[in-house]
Amino acid sequence: MTKGNSGDVRLAGIAKTYGSFTAVHPLDLTVPQGSFFALLGASGCGKTTTLRMIAGLEEPTQGTVHLGDQDVSRLPAHKRPVNTVFQSYALFPHLDIFENVAFGLRRRGIKSVKKQVEEMLELVQLGEQARRKPHQLSGGQQQRVAVARALINHPKVLLLDEPLGALDLKLRRQMQLELGRIQTEVGITFVHVTHDQEEAMTMADTVVVMNAGRVEQLGSPADLYENPGTTFVANFLGTSNLIEAEVDTGSGDEIVLKAGGGKLLLPRARCRVPATTGGKVLVGVRPEKVSLTHADDAGEIPEGRNRITGKIAGSSFTGVSTQYVIDSPLCPEFEVYAQNIDRDARLVPGADVVLHWNPAHTFGLDAAQSVFDGREGAAGVEEAA
Structure with missing residues (x-):
């Protein structure tokens, strides 16, 4: 050998x-x-x-x-x-x-x-x-x-x-x-x-x-x-927020996407499909990469970050973090995991919020796939076959 x-x-x-x-x-x-x-x-x-x-x-x-x-x-x-x-x-x-x-x-x-x-x-x-x-x-x-x-x-x-x-x-x-x-x-x-x-x-x-x-x-x-x-991988390994978007411009190192009435940035190197103008892309971001800001403080969010608006639908305190579910026009159950460091007492169900994150943490997937692939069956007993 x-x-x-x-x-x-x-x-x-x-x-x-x-x-x-x-x-x-x-x-x-x-x-x-x-x-x-x-x-x-x-x-x-x-x-x-x-x-x-x-x-x-x-x-x-x-x-x-x-x-x-x-x-x-x-x-x-x-x-x-x-x-x-x-x-x-x-x-x-x-x-x-x-x-x-x-x-x-x-x-x-x-x-x-x-x-x-x-x-x-x-x-x-x-x-x-x-x-x-x-x-x-x-x-x-x-x-x-x-x-x-x-x-x-x-x-x-x-x-x-x-x-x-x-x-x-x-x-x-x-x-x-x-x-x-x-x-x-x-x-x-x-x-x-x-x-x-x-x-x-x-x-x-x-x-x-x-x-x-x-x-x-x-x-x-x-x-x-x-x-x-x-x-499937995005959902099976942890949790991913997936947003349907359309390519606006695709030149340079960043792709500009239209989602709802706003724009999102996606690094070209993190996009799995060709970025042709008018083409569809699923924009993904992990819940722990996203920051949550009360709508009253939206002016304090730094420029250049991806952002979408929504309303807190529910929250769950887990000790290390608080897990929020946001109802947004772009994603009905957008999840955010926020570490419990300085908790904002205004972030309660019903509050209007802005979700924002560094574009570098965004990934792009083929929009022909189902956003639900991989969400079921993440736990269970082993197969016989």
């Missing part, structure tokens, strides 16, 4: 159909060696099917799976240099933690396991729990045992199928950081399937957003969030 890609996972034209149903449409994907890669999407999007084809638990209908230079498409699961951690953990209840982790080594006929098992238990910070049974551990500890048991076999790739799904929110967040630390220390490729956007963005170097069996967009968490390519 060549050194440069000895641990890359490469999927070439891989697809999976069940009768007339296509779970995964043909896709090409490369997971770089040593990366933390997340397959993210709602229930039924094909992410688990893709993971199972890498693992050898599902046979592709077409296409190939390469691990480095080796085509493993027809190899059975137990002959592939991968290990999988499932949501259920599947620990042996009658064995203590030491023997659970040692199981794979003993199965391969390795007699002297003590040093390797102890090192792996230290890696997952469970050295003092070695002689406990699984039922004596918390959910997070059991999850770490499952990871240790998978890693001790030195797989080239560790596959994680909704590994945090059974944990409560606080423990999930702790384990997100823990898994990131473990991956950094061992340096092998992690491929992680999840429907939880925060989990994918917190842990992964690269996120693949899947939708209806296809790759919707691939990139770093920050790039996907700041520069969504479709309304």
Whole structure:
């Protein structure tokens, strides 16, 4: 094998159909060696099917799976240099933690396991729990045992199928950081399937957003969030305000758009469609990028900012921020997240307000898409397919 890609996972034209149903449409994907890669999407999007084809638990209908230079498409699961951690953990209840982790080594006929098992238990910070049974551990500890048991076999790739799904929110967040630390220390490729956007963005170097069996967009968490390519990604990763607009002029680095009776500015580099005069564009901006000013103070808003008017329809105090819903002629439920630093007592339901933001935070999408794509199904259980 060549050194440069000895641990890359490469999927070439891989697809999976069940009768007339296509779970995964043909896709090409490369997971770089040593990366933390997340397959993210709602229930039924094909992410688990893709993971199972890498693992050898599902046979592709077409296409190939390469691990480095080796085509493993027809190899059975137990002959592939991968290990999988499932949501259920599947620990042996009658064995203590030491023997659970040692199981794979003993199965391969390795007699002297003590040093390797102890090192792996230290890696997952469970050295003092070695002689406990699984039922004596918390959910997070059991999850770490499952990871240790998978890693001790030195797989080239560790596959994680909704590994945090059974944990409560606080423990999930702790384990997100823990898994990131473990991956950094061992340096092998992690491929992680999840429907939880925060989990994918917190842990992964690269996120693949899947939708209806296809790759919707691939990139770093920050790039996907700041520069969504479709309304599905804009809505599925967090919240986006989307406004229908028309190109007024499209010369230079900024596109001038007409929306309602006003003008909005959009950086050309952040527009996903050709900016031809009279063409339609969906203008997007994230709720936390927007400032909210009472209409009486509109004269204090700096020049050069994008602005629209509206009326506060509702607000929700969340501690860190207050989340406002604004009824605007351009967007009926425009959302604004304002940090609770200096709260304006006038910003209550019924108040007239001006929404304004730096044009640099604006993105432009194809207006042929539905503004509702990606808003449904952001949470849920994992698909069977």
